[in-house]
Amino acid sequence: MHKATMPVSLPSPSIMTSSTDGSTLHVSEENRVFVLRRKGEFHYETRPTPELPTSRHVLVRIMATGICGSDIHYWKHGEVGPFVVREPLVLGHESAGIIIRCGTDVKTVQVGDRVALEPGVPCRTCGFCRVGKYNLCDEMRFAATPPIDGTLATYYTVPEDFCFILPPHISIEEGALVEPLSIAVHCTKLASITIGQTVVVMGAGPIGLLCCAVAKAFGASTVVATDIVDSRLEFAQTYAATHTYKMQQLAPEQNAKTIMSRCDIPAGADVIIDATGVESCISSGIFAMKKGGTFIQAGLGNSNIIFPVGELCAKEGVYKTSFRYGPGDYELAIELLKSRKISLKELITHSFEFDCAEQAFVGAGRQEGIKSIIYGPRK
Template sequence: MKPEPQLVLDAKLPTSTVEHLEEVNEAFVLSPSRQFGFEDRPIPTLRTARDVRVRIIATGLCGSDVHYWQHGRIGNYVVNDPIVLGHESAGIVEACGEDVKHLKVGDRVALEPGVGCNTCETCRSGRYNLCDSMRFAATPPYDGTLSTFYCLPEECCYKLPPHISMREGSLVEPLSIAVHCCGLAGNLQGRTVAVFGAGPIGLLCCAVARAFGAAKVVIVDVVDSRLEFAKGFGAHQTYKMQSQSPEANVEKLQVETRLEGGANVVIDATGAEPCINCGVAVLRRGGTFIQAGLGSPRISFPIGQICDKEATLKGSFRYGPGDYKLAIELLNSNRICLGDLITHEFSFSEAEKAFNNVAGRSGIKTVIYGPGVDKAMAKQAAA
């Protein structure tokens, strides 16, 4: 067996952040029968000398986590063995491999939870998010971050600005998805953007589009409370989707939001066929349509309109080079603030309750704190 790389350890972890520091790796585990339970697992070892071990402080729940719990699979990824869910996390560096250069024990970091092979043509061309050999947290067969510890290469751990709390740091992952979506749309300066879906990703796409200089950002949803929230989170205007044809919705949307001529860019964060059809209908000729949300794998799609408008249709998958760094720069400059997105918080022992909360579509974003974490301290910025 290959020995674990030499570690750089420091006993002076910020004990104000955690209630106890017993060397136990407690994990929240989903079984193939879709039952949750807690397990004490071995403390993860560093796979390479470039790896760091992070004590998880906060983890945001994603719709994919809930989907694995409720359905046991997403596409070809099937829960055949017990798996730890969670991939939106921030924590404290607890150990470093001997070749780690830019991190040290005690650093507060946001985790990029996917590790590409770095050798395939896709990785080498700068699109590592499309790597066929990607080891992505909480995607079978790879465990996620709902545990005491998690290991990643140094390049997948990003230092948080001092004024950003670790509960906010856990949302750098979904923020990076929004950065990637908006980046695919090209230059947004002075352009009009319509975002379908006022869930966490849609709201973050609104905020990023505005930060990138969009002249008008319109968000569309069916939930009044989310539309109201969106007004203070990047949206210039909102529209409540109606149960009518895409053409009728577009006509009403354009009148209510003064979106004359349609949107230069449409981002769909729902995956719902009515929203996609309406989004294509409201897209300007020559515009760009970004598909971010995942719904039914097969839908009726107005491909003729894409051709008639000579529109650009792009799929968006996670995030790529530079997206995490840019997301953190947006936080560092206060152009985007994440705290208000978090509407529900749960201790580690309440993790199943947190999953039920998300499944019930309560609030906007739910965060689970790591084992033994003091919630009050996780909400504070660095000293």
């Protein structure tokens, strides 16, 4: 893996000036945004700097944004599942920045704080929100999900309780990756991993790697990463996996038997996390799961998947699905970083200036490296 195809330097917050009451830093009238005009076509625009929607919102200057698989899918295909790009859309939702303006009723953060942004804001009043499942809210406004614009911009507004202050030793680039880390936290919490358990993670992309890291932080003694790409497996071995396995063009049962044999889990794994959405990987995972085990579906592929439900039933296994993140997931992700139980800096293999954002998408679309960061526009 190599670091940073485009040399960059972050603009320093010291160039911004504080207002007399300390509630805002200097805000430019220029709000540059990177827009997907239609499938396969990007362009830049200058839009008005957004106003704070409520007195509990803050204005954040975006400093770094990670490219997600969904961003690539919107660019290449113009849609992700039921979400279709019908109007120009600002992409990006894995972001961190600096608070430069606070609403009058903001109490938990302040101007100058470096924060990771949780990019999905629910209605807060529906049944799902009230029982702590706001990730299922029908009125969710999620950044870069049509028609809601994302964070590849100079400025972005967010409620104060969806901002999370970064520990001092965490860089702004790593702060952008708190979003995918929170997805991994959500997946792994659903599995209720305890000390000494065995975990197999299908797929060594960013989410799979982070699931490995969180599982290990939660106490798993054996963490197996599988993939078809040698470089990703090599990275997984140095990052968080105790074992790796390169998936072969074999029947799922045979791949499962080989995983169990080579990784010294003869009875199968306590937990399987699929971060691929690939039918053969899902089937292999079910065969590699021990009796009474738990299977977490994190990856999304084809809408209709055939998998060995008879094998799942015979093992009385638990099959759970995972969608984004919910209450407490960002806080736990931040705590894992604060306690240094997880590191994110190793995942960042490429970084780009804002003016080179399209180049970043091209590279990410070719699966170059692991995670690409786009810096916010310079002043």
